[in-house]
Amino acid sequence: MPRSRHDRFDLVILGGGAAAFAAAIRADELGFTSAMVNADLPIGGTCVNVGCVPSKFLLEAGNEYFYRQSPQFACNLPGTPKCDFPEAIANKDRMVQKLRRTNYLEVLEGRKIEYIEASGVLLPGRKVRARGRLLEGHHVLIATGSSPKIPPIEGLREAGYLTNRTLMRRKEMPKELLVLGGARSVSSSVRCMPTSGARFG
Numbered sequence: 688m689p690r691s692r693h694d695r696f697d698l699v700i701l702g703g704g705a706a707a708f709a710a711a712i713r714a715d716e717l718g719f720t721s722a723m724v725n726a727d728l729p730i731g732g733t734c735v736n737v738g739c740v741p742s743k744f745l746l747e748a749g750n751e752y753f754y755r756q757s758p759q760f761a762c763n764l765p766g767t768p769k770c771d772f773p774e775a776i777a778n779k780d781r782m783v784q785k786l787r788r789t790n791y792l793e794v795l796e797g798r799k800i801e802y803i804e805a806s807g808v809l810l811p812g813r814k815v816r817a818r819g820r821l822l823e824g825h826h827v828l829i830a831t832g833s834s835p836k837i838p839p840i841e842g843l844r845e846a847g848y849l850t851n852r853t854l855m856r857r858k859e860m861p862k863e864l865l866v867l868g869g870a871r872s873v874s875s876s877v878r879c880m881p882t883s884g885a886r887f888g
């Protein structure tokens with residue numbers, strides 16, 4: 688078996704989302720070195736990839752369609768409104784890709800932060816194993832965020848379901864949506880849909 692490389696950092700961070708970036712940038716400002724280990728979601732984690740950014744983008748796209756259909760709004764523009772959902776998703780993907788570069792990847796440049804794309808395993812003694820490397824931190828920060836919890840509802844798996852992660856990747860608008868849960872992030876995920884023409888309850 689190949690021997691793991693051993694690296695020492697002031698801070699080793701599990702995760703590569705908003706929390707990880709805030710910590711790594713602050714550590715850099717204070718003169719410390721960091722290793723940021725991220726996998727599953729791309730760099731930037733939930734907010735830029737499947738959370739705040741895409742949900743608000745789709746909300747705005749949905750609003751544009753909704754308001755153009757509603758005669759009560761004084762500034763109605765002429766012409767039949769049309770919702771090109773696949774195009775809205777493609778535009779959203781382009782924006783997310785750009786923001787991943789400008790707000791995350793480029794922010795790392797010139798800083799004492801090493802970004803490692805790998806699933807990390809926390810080990811005793813403030814160590815993290817990632818892609819065959821053994822990273823040792825003076826401090827270790829767990830910033831792994833959260834992921835959708837699928838409730839144990841009979842028949843749910845067979846029926847199929849969407850989460851905020853899979854909903855954001857759909858190329859076709861669902862005709863109907865049944866929403867389970869009422870947290871803010873849930874409403875943020877789905878509110879873009881009814882304004883674009885989907886029925887939901």
Ligand SMILES: Cc1cc2nc3c(=O)[nH]c(=O)nc-3n(C[C@H](O)[C@H](O)[C@H](O)COP(=O)(O)OP(=O)(O)OC[C@H]3O[C@@H](n4cnc5c(N)ncnc54)[C@H](O)[C@@H]3O)c2cc1C
Binds near residue numbers: 732735833
């Ligand atoms: C639909 C939606 C809309 C939202 N809108 C807003 C909003 O408008 N305003 C707002 O303030 N907040 C909003 N939020 C909440 C916000 O997105 C989160 O609070 C924030 O992204 C959490 O950041 P984090 O760094 O803690 O976790 P995340 O961004 O989830 O980052 C964690 C990262 O760690 C990775 N990871 C997990 N385990 C490991 C491992 N073992 N090894 C390596 N990597 C690992 C994950 O894949 C992920 O990339 C929204 C959330 C959702 C879902």
